[in-house]
Amino acid sequence: MNQARRGRPRDAQVDERVLRTAAGLLLERGYNGLSIDEVAERAGVAKTTLYRRWPTKDHLAVAVVARLQDDDGIDDTGDIRRDLTDYMEKIADALNRMRSAGRTAGRDDRSAGVVAELVAAGARHDDIGEMGRQVYARRNALALGLIERARLRGELRADLDAAVLLDQLAGALYYRVLVTGAPVDRAYAERLVAAALDGAMNRKEIPPCP
Amino acid sequence: MNQARRGRPRDAQVDERVLRTAAGLLLERGYNGLSIDEVAERAGVAKTTLYRRWPTKDHLAVAVVARLQDDDGIDDTGDIRRDLTDYMEKIADALNRMRSAGRTAGRDDRSAGVVAELVAAGARHDDIGEMGRQVYARRNALALGLIERARLRGELRADLDAAVLLDQLAGALYYRVLVTGAPVDRAYAERLVAAALDGAMNRKEIPPCP
Known part of the structure; x- marks a missing residue:
């Protein structure tokens, strides 16, 4: 971040140190x-400073995840698949990191871990829920841009429902982590994207020319 | 339930009354x-009986949802769309019921409410997580049967990834309720199913015969 453009550079540095420590x-x-x-204590910042900025642990945790998530960019190579x-795969990796945070049960562990705690924090406190939704809105705006460019160059159908496509893709990952406990990884990301792009309906064969 | 086939009819009646009350x-x-x-107190059952059967409120809540969900059948009319x-739509209705339970904020309320609490309970307690996953496995088995019949009669593609199709569909609903706070209803169910069945890729036009 360009400090000259930011009003309170010292606060920004403190925020950065606190969020990295957290x-x-x-x-x-x-x-x-x-x-x-x-x-x-670890960040060398007064407790009062922290509590003023993040009144509860839930607030701090959501701020941490917002920061981690904002680091994730989206590449556009011109090949939408x-x-x-x-x-x-990036979202899956981030979910797996949160899911297994602080847990030692290894690969058989099907708990959603921290992912579920964050979701519950957002449901309990309206302000945290709103923060979380803003994080997702920022990420979704990037993804919608990627999809729109693929639509304009003719890779995706002209009448595409881009918001639903994103729901289907990200939703499947969150559903597996939060609800069914199934794994998410690169192989699953490939199956998921193939299913969403190709559709489930049986295509009629192209009739042979007479 | 047929009591002659069930070993402990009196317990089953008590369970039923407790779960309905809860x-x-x-x-x-x-x-x-x-x-x-x-x-x-409301069900007229001894507290000790309840605590023996459901050691915590989290256990009782998951049992309630399991019972509500098991009431939901799936119709097969022969038209998969x-x-x-x-x-x-049924899943959306059930999510909306849980989302708004005990809340008075009305249609603008974007909290996931009880849905998020249940997910968090499952993440915190391994036995509750396992109960929840069994509920979803039962429901998914019904849905997979529906999808398989549509595949066999040629409505859906022969090489369909049925598990991913279900993740995409149910996942989008849960994602909206738990993460983005967007509404789910009949109109959204229609958009969602259309997107999953038709796919996002642009179909090449059938070339004209020479």
């Missing part, structure tokens, strides 16, 4: 292991 | 308003 603690110990007091697969 | 309380007051003690739309 991210480390959250990923290492999980939701229960995150504590505002410990983040304050590849770009969407790469993007779904 | 469902009423959960839908009326939301997650915070559900209390094992009050369910015991219609059947999947009806089915997605």
Whole structure:
């Protein structure tokens, strides 16, 4: 971030240090292991400063995830199948990192872990829910741009329902992590994108010319 | 349920009464308003009986949702577009019921409400997570049967990835409720099923015969 353009550079540096420290603690110990007091101590920042900025642990955790997620860009190579697969793999990796944060049960562990705690925090506190939805809106705007460019160059159908396409793709990943407990990885991202692009209906064969 | 075929008819009746009472309380007051003690009193059942069967409120809530969900059948009319739309509408209705349980904020309320609490309960307690996954596995088995019959009669493509199709459909609904806060209803179910069946890729025109 360009500090000259930012009004309060010193605050931004403190925020950055706090969020980096909190991210480390959250990923290492999980939701229960995150504590505002410990983040304050590790980051060398006064507790009061932290509590003024993030009144509860839920607020701090959502800010951490917003920051991690905003680091994820989306590549546009001009091949929508590849770009969407790469993007779904990124989301899957981020979900897996949060899902296993602070847990030691390994690959058989089907709990949604921190992902579920964040979702519940957003449902309990309206302001946290609103923060979370803004994070997703920013990410979705990038993805909608990618899809729109593919539509304009004729890769995707002209009458595409882009919002539903994104719901189907990201939704399948979240559903597996939060609800069915199934794994998400590169191989699944490939199956998912293929299904969404190609559709489930049986295509009629092209009739032979007479 | 046929009592002659069931080993412990009296317990089954008690379970039924408790779950019906708990469902009423959960839908009326939301997650915070559900209390094992009050369910015991309203259902006229000893608290110890309830605690023996459902050790925590989380356990009781998941059992309630399992029962509500098992009431939802899936119709097979032979038209997969219609059947999947009806089915997605049913899931949307159930999610909306849980989402708004105990909340008074009306249609602008974007919180996931009880849906998020249930997901978090499943992530926190391995046994509850496992119960939840079994509920979804039962429901998915019905839906997979519907999809397989449509595939066999040629409505759906022969090489269909049925599990991914279900993830895409149900996943989009849960994603909107749990993550983006967007509404789910009949109109959305129609858009969703159309997108999943028709696919996002631009179809090449059939070339004219020479």
